[in-house]
Amino acid sequence: MQASATSLVYPPLLINLVDSPGHVDFSGEVADALVLADISLLLLDVVEGVCSQTEAVLRRALTHGQQVVLVLNKLDRLRWELQLDEAKAYTHIKHLIEAANSCLSQVLRGLLVADESWGCIEEIEDKMHFSPANLNVLFSSASHCFAFSLLDFAEIYAPKLEIASEELVTSLFDDFYLSGKNIMPDAYSKGKKTVFEQLVIAPLWQVFDAGQKEETGLVALHEMGKKLGVTVKSRRVGEAMDELLRGWLPLPRATFRLLARCVSASGAMEGRRLTMLCGGEGEKEGGGLREVVRSCDKDGPVVFFVAKLVQADGHRLALSRVFSGTLKEGATLFARSARSDKVQKHALSSVREARECGIRGEHTLELDDEPVEVEAGGKVRGDAGTKIEHLDERSFTM
Secondary structure: OOOEEEEEEEOOEEEEEEEOOOOHHHHHHHHHHHHHOOEEEEEEEOOOOOOHHHHHHHHHHHHOOOEEEEEEEOOHHHHHOOOOOHHHHHHHHHHHHHHHHHHHHHHHHHHHHHOHHHOOHHHHHHHHOOOHHHOOEEEEEHHHOEEEOHHHHHHHHHHHHOOOHHHHHHHHOOOEEEEOOEEEEOOOOOOOOEHHHHHHHHHHHHHHHHOOOOOOHHHHHHHHHHHHOOOOOOOOHHHHHHHHHHHHOEHHHHHHHHHOOOOOHHHOOOHHHHHHHHOOOOOHHHHHHHHHHHHOOOOOOOEEEEEEEEEEOOEEEEEEEEEEOEEOOOOEEOOEOOOOOOEOOOOOEEOOOOOOEEEEOOEEEEOOOOOOEEEOOOOEEOHHHHHHHOOOOEEEEO
């Protein structure tokens, strides 16, 4: 298993996605992905919960200055395998987020002991704390291709409840209950179902339950689709359920909307992330490099980071990122070793050809016959990048 990268266009966003295995046997692949990316999506199985490798991966992400988004995956398992009702599912999810925050605190305190430059631990914990209301938690089921944050459901129900969506976000996952169109506090002490149970879990469970009924489920799913404004064409129960969930809570939309609230590629190189890549400000070579990388200027000097080399069709291809300037034919490159802060005085080579390609197994797939130019921030120009070039995009790398 190896880290792999792709670029996704979701107008007006450009997402550079680096997929990395999280297993302990592939820690080198995780390190490669963390150097290239600015945002980490930390996936947790809602049934398995926080595992030993979760802490190791989270420590690496924080050490590299990553902005971390928690993804609670496989929500369907809570209903189909654990048979939890709405109240127990809500309690289970709350405990899981608490466990993730406990893991986060342990990692941060360990890093503070090793390096006092982290500063005030309480301030850092408050800033990085996982909370659905902070919109740094995503709920999903990748196998059924649906996902949502509190913002998605807040925008669905806000017009009906005549409440601003921003206000609804703050109460959706807290100890509030719904009374008519009013949101009231102290749901637990009054024995009421929370807003999250009523507005989020209950309709999801209805869809999951219908997906398990061969005889009546298909009709129920089609009726739900009409109420939700989703056209369901499938004639098989399982496929109809997936079609409804994809249309109602599409995974790409929820994920990219959450990422749009995170730091973009052009502003990600600050603080600890910049230090991990370029060294401290006081270092002779690193100081000048820091300013170049921080600016992320497409017209600046070319800074091209190679995370790893991949062998395919007899060629060695670079899994890499342009942090500054524009990589194109004729660009002169100098090597700066990871083991040394010094840059070679003589040119390593000049770029003879810049092309983009895909990799499938051990083989390469040519995506375009014409040379392309790759700018800082992940933008591609040339025939292969014409569509991307004319977007008024912000780019993100995760």
